[in-house]
Amino acid sequence: LAKTTQPISMDSYEGQEVNITCSHNNIATNDYITWYQQFPSQGPRFIIQGYKTKVTNEVASLFIPADRKSSTLSLPRVSLSDTAVYYCLVGDILSDSWGKLQFGAGTQVVVTP
Amino acid sequence: DTAVSQTPKYLVTQMGNDKSIKCEQNLGHDTMYWYKQDSKKFLKIMFSYNNKELIINETVPNRFSPKSPDKAHLNLHINSLELGDSAVYFCASSQVGGPDRSSYNEQFFGPGTRLTVL
Numbered sequence: 001l002a003k004t005t006q007p008i009s010m011d012s013y014e015g016q017e018v019n020i021t022c023s024h025n026n027i028a029t030n031d032y033i034t035w036y037q038q039f040p041s042q043g044p045r046f047i048i049q050g051y052k053t054k055v056t057n058e059v060a061s062l063f064i065p066a067d068r069k070s071s072t073l074s075l076p077r078v079s080l081s082d083t084a085v086y087y088c089l090v091g092d093i094l095s096d097s098w099g100k101l102q103f104g105a106g107t108q109v110v111v112t113p
Numbered sequence: 114d115t116a117v118s119q120t121p122k123y124l125v126t127q128m129g130n131d132k133s134i135k136c137e138q139n140l141g142h143d144t145m146y147w148y149k150q151d152s153k154k155f156l157k158i159m160f161s162y163n164n165k166e167l168i169i170n171e172t173v174p175n176r177f178s179p180k181s182p183d184k185a186h187l188n189l190h191i192n193s194l195e196l197g198d199s200a201v202y203f204c205a206s207s208q209v210g211g212p213d214r215s216s217y218n219e220q221f222f223g224p225g226t227r228l229t230v231l
Binding site for chain 1: 117148153154155156157158203205218219220221222223224225
């Protein structure tokens, strides 16, 4: 299972773009990259998933370079409600081992006015 | 219309007691999980069941015993509670091997159960 490394915390102001980079140097061919968001006192929730290049949805964008050894979650124009912990997971989503993925400690993003 | 529900939301108990946390999902998923989140927000998987069969059992003391009466329920029973068991426990479910909404194997989490052992 690919090991991931992401910053412990990031601070931002409202209206700015927040980019969180996750390193996964030993990513395997069948691995996907998935990001979850966890608000205080809630369970994590899925926000975006990708395999290569760029993926965008209504919440975020995910940029994955050609070598796939890292990925960047981009949150455009953050608001106070984007204050949360963001987890990067890498693994074969179609394999039984997917469930063994550890969420780790994630990146605490704090947005201030 | 809650997708994954857990009861109770809060659980305060004395060391040495036995307690259970219940989890139910109405998403029709085949796979359910239990996670433990400590005070440093580290979220660690404990167990995973697929169609009532245990498929993942991480290094967890045998005081923790999951029970899956059917694929919509995965309960967690904890014997002889210790101070170090204090944490937030999350139940989750997913459908392995196929698209689920916009992703493959997206996990849906319950609201969590905050366990405090005194």
